[in-house]
Amino acid sequence: MKKSMNLIIILAFMGFNSCNYTVYQEVSMKSASTVQVELSPELNLELDDFMSTDNENTLYVNVINGEQCFTCAPVFLMVAEKLVNANIPSENLVYIFPSKRKVLQKDFLKENFGLDINKVKVIFSDEVYDLIQNQYALEGNSNLLCLNQNKELLSKTTYQRANFNELFSVIP
């Protein structure tokens, strides 16, 4: 019994995706990197309605493909809670997901992020998701981006199963 339990726990820590075991742990805090990126006119046009603010506050953009990180669910939920509790104006907080049928969108947001679809700026679009992925070199991962008013990248933090502190460090 003990032997098989050890195997199970080792597998979970290895991130063996086919298993039903979800593990996350605390890790040490790292400072977020700052990168300057020039946006293409095409992307600006596509996202202008969603990613623009009238204020000078940081724009928080969650670019998330939940299907590619099987162990990130608690991280997604806790970061979403933290962003809500930080009282960030709704116009400064955007969620971008790959396309999803309309009938799924409301429950998906509620179950995975504890969010009301009517109260957040959210885009479900393969096209927009791809554009953002390529523009900011996100390498297929889910990320929390911080942008300034000119949509210049201030920081890029990747969602992983254990990096609460790193993600929390960029939220006021």
Next chain:
Amino acid sequence: MKLAICTLTALLLLSACGNNLRFEPLKSVDLVEHENLYIKDLPREITTINDSLVAFLNANEAIYILNVNSGVIINSICPDINFTQFLEENVNLSDTLIPYDLSKHPNKFVRQYPLFKINAFNYQNNLFEILMTITNPLYANGLVTIDFASIIIGCDITGKIISTDLVNLYNKKDLDHLFMAEDGLVFLPDSHVFYIKSLNKKLSNSIVSRFQLVDKTFEFTNDILFPVTDMYTLKLKESSIVNISYVFKRFYDQIYFTNGQDIYSVSKGTKLVSTSAFEASDSFHLIKSFEIIPKAINKTKINHFAYVEDVVPNPPVFNQSNKYLVITNKKGNEIQKRIPIGRIISGLSFQNNRIVFMEEVDDKILIHKYLIK
């Protein structure tokens, strides 16, 4: 002379048709969904109930029964069972793990974590046999969820529970294996045997394990090892994109499965169909699901294998895989038809001379049917 030309022409036409495969698209139907009854993920496996109904698992939460002619989901089955009582009556808790009560945990995610899931099911003789796993979430410097106990629940098409049996996955004999309960199951109710995917300690060997009902408990009886020397091991990033898992099919008394690369016969222990996966350097070719086509309705002889081939670019790119419906001959060694069928595709079902599957397109789901004889 005229007769000879006619005969020759007929022979040529016959050889052009090759195998006399009759393959015609039928009219597609829109699937009807609403806020309380919708499909979360297109299923990897679809089970035929009768000439118009199919059943499939909706995201490990419930079994949906769908009328493929009207497109209406007619029922959702999720067995209602008191897991705490079941464990108390059937599992010696002092001898194993103690389930944790997280209902009062301060963290909402932990509180809401589901305590069970439906792994797989089999339908035969008006009986659903459902493999469910009771999970045991433990919160200690993070969340660790462990599959605690597996049970087989027998129920009818309305969801009425007829039987519950414990599956003993934690027998001492099983220490060399890791059972992948979520990854395919086929159940033979007459003999009370089921087959399931498992892996050895090195996680490299492809094994099908056999469980049998012994003294009210399903016990591991033996495993069947398949040739895996040519198995390609995907890297973690690749596997998260191409998502390989096992699909089992029962065809009368024979069991077949695919490991994402080939189709094997369990009883013969041999490989039947191969995609020649991973041979091309620019793409992966995977078998996502398959179906066995008999010579005629109620005939036990195989006429064709049908499978969904997934072509994924190498290295994998988000959103860039294409699916093909492939029909082979009865031996599985010759492709007779290969047509593109879209990007987001369900598993296959054979129903009344038709191959049936679903496709997600933009904001709706279509039910496609192809006549095959």
